[in-house]
Amino acid sequence: MTNKDKDDILRHTISVLVDNESGVLARVIGLFSGRGYNIESLTVAETDHVENLSKITIVTTGTRQVIEQIKAQLDRLVPVRRVVDLTIDGPSVEREMALVKVAGEGEHRVEALRIADIFRARVIDSSNSSFVFEVFGKAGKVDAFIKLMEPLGLVDVSRTGVVAISRGATGL
Amino acid sequence: MSTKEMTGSEIIIQALKDQGVDVMFGLPGGVLLPLYDALFKQNGLRHILVKHEQAAVHAAEGYARSTGEVGTVLVTSGPGATNTVTGLVDAMMDSVPLVCLTGQVPSSLIGNDAFQEADITGITRGCTKHNYLVKDVNDLGRILHEAYYVARTGRPGPVLVDIPKDILLATGTYTTPGKTTAVEHKSYKPQVKGDTASIKQAIELIRNAKRPLFYGGGGIVNSGDAACTLFSQFVKMTGIPCSLTLMGLGAFPGSDNQFLGMMGMHGTYEANMAMHDCDVMINIGARFDDRVTGALDKFSPDSKKIHIDIDPSSINKNVVVDVPIIGDVAHVLEEMIKYWKADQAQVNAKELEKWWKQIADWRSKDSLKYIQSNKVIKPQYALERIRDLALETGKDTFYTTEVGQHQMWAAQHLCFEKPKRWMTSGGLGTMGYGFPSAMGVQVAHPDALVVAIAGDGSFQMNLQELATLMSYRLPVKCFILNNMFLGMVRQWQEMFHGERYSESVIEDQPDFVKLAEAYGALGLRATTPGELDGVIKQAFDSHLPTIIDIRTDPEENVFPMIPSGAAHNEIILGPEDSKNSESGGSVESGVLV
Incomplete structure (x- = not known):
């Protein structure tokens, strides 16, 4: 490993299975802010209602050493059951959803619908002068869609953040 | 295991007794009155009434570090709880096992800015190993047993349990723990046993070393008396020089000739030079703290590093190591000694002798010497x-x-x-x-x-x-x-x-x-x-x-000293050295911490 590789900033998607008890998300977020780690995106929801487990998906950036530290520090939290680095622990898929509000009239409306069709985005609300699209895909695709909507009257965006899962038959 | 109906206050007293607690350090206050009333009616659990809650935590730390048991603190809500924060951070940094029980305003008032309310679980989330807010009296017993288990095991640390006043008064079920106080925890399972392949790899490194050095830390002391005995045994068995961190002092006999003294910013010349020049560094239960390493880019540049630590996050945090071994020091050392003996391994005697000669040379500088005076007390x-x-x-x-x-x-x-x-x-x-x-x-x-x-x-x-x-x-x-x-x-x-x-x-x-x-x-x-x-x-x-x-002499300085941001071999030995030294620390040379 050369020095240059050592200092390269990498982007990793980390999946964290936690006991869904009060304060658990605050512990995870506090760890990132307290130790100066980056969060690009973070999603959380309960995924096992019987055992009360939640899954947190975090997209973070840092040098290789920092990414290793992030995983070790996460694993050290008492309510954390498992930490998996989806970027290096085998292939994985990731998706994001965005709700994109575009306001405009005339040709802009038509163009927005045309582009939405290309991105397989659906209209989930419409008024005389606006649409709300839902668009799914990798974060990059969502970015691209939003960018194309900008000149067509982009008003507001809500994004879920990235969720990810490993490919193949085994679970976390 | 047996179950019993009790009030929250009674559950706390029973759980503490079941955990083998005999004394706690504390100071009462409004929300804790039911618990102090229950304490009044019992024998067997001693309470030391301190004058300030910060002191209660430090006293519990002293108790814990001198016995190896978990220290217990009991303080009231609001200011009582916030006064413990410095002590909790201290215990967190030095891996001291503590359980700090804080009173809280009644559940129905939480979030209302009630009198003496403070969000102490929020405040201490980052400075405790774990903390709990008890919401149901039926969870209280389990939480307390878990708290002691988490504080004591793995890398020890402080655990805080915040208990609202209504929980103290409510009646709930208490379950006596089984014979062992070990708790089967759902997610918290510290790794105790070291990886055999890595242990063998470490042994290979040590036996082929020319200038090996033991770098022992507080983790050896925390692991227990057995770990210290095993450590001393291994050091004696191999004949390798040994230095200790500030936290590790006592893990190896200070008067032994194989002991080079403490290392680090104010460590001895021989310990720091050995750290710099060694070719195999065996870090046992230490965390490459900045007060030990000095400038990271100049830290022990030619050594292969073995690092034994129970906390995986200590590995590669400050210094990237060659052979990490995650596990409890006592367990790992026991294995190491076993394989060392089985292999009839030995460090190259001729090289080791040369290394000791070099160390003797450094030692002859007598870096802890000072100029005695008959007028003023040094x-x-x-x-x-x-x-x-x-x-x-x-x-x-x-x-x-x-x-x-x-x-x-x-x-x-x-x-x-x-x-x-x-x-x-x-x-x-x-x-x-x-x-x-x-x-x-x-x-x-x-x-x-x-x-x-x-x-x-x-x-x-x-x-x-x-x-x-x-x-x-x-x-x-x-x-x-x-x-x-x-x-x-x-x-x-x-x-x-x-x-x-x-x-x-x-x-x-x-x-x-x-x-x-x-x-x-x-x-x-x-x-x-x-x-x-x-x-x-x-x-x-x-x-x-x-x-x-x-x-004492008002202007006496501590030497040797490695100025912040300098390397081990840039150590300043005394006042004359300090005036001549380039590394004597201009403020511009970097941030002094």
């Missing part, structure tokens, strides 16, 4: 007299310190043969730690000689506990190495800030002898070297808590 001399006269009492002696110059001199000049005899605030550097900590040590060891080494600055941060020492007849001997300065601040100002002593002169000092007398304690003073022995003996002979004001 702090190093005072410590040597305290050490020797303590030894003469024949009593088991425990030392605690505050933070600053006196702490470093104590680490250098006291000699620790056994673990758990040295309590000092390493990671956080908490002034005000030592005096209350000594109180906790004396509670745990009523017949031992407990000596607190203090500076005139830090003593004043928790001196109110003199009253507690008096009321429980705890004969702690507190030696104030009084130089009328915040000494370490003054030393840095002298060396790195043009001798501008900004706010480091303590001119408003009380008369410490009269202060002691005001509390009914014994106050003594020594101003010349000739008075020293008599005063120390008088202190050791007294059954009273004693404050000894030792007037």
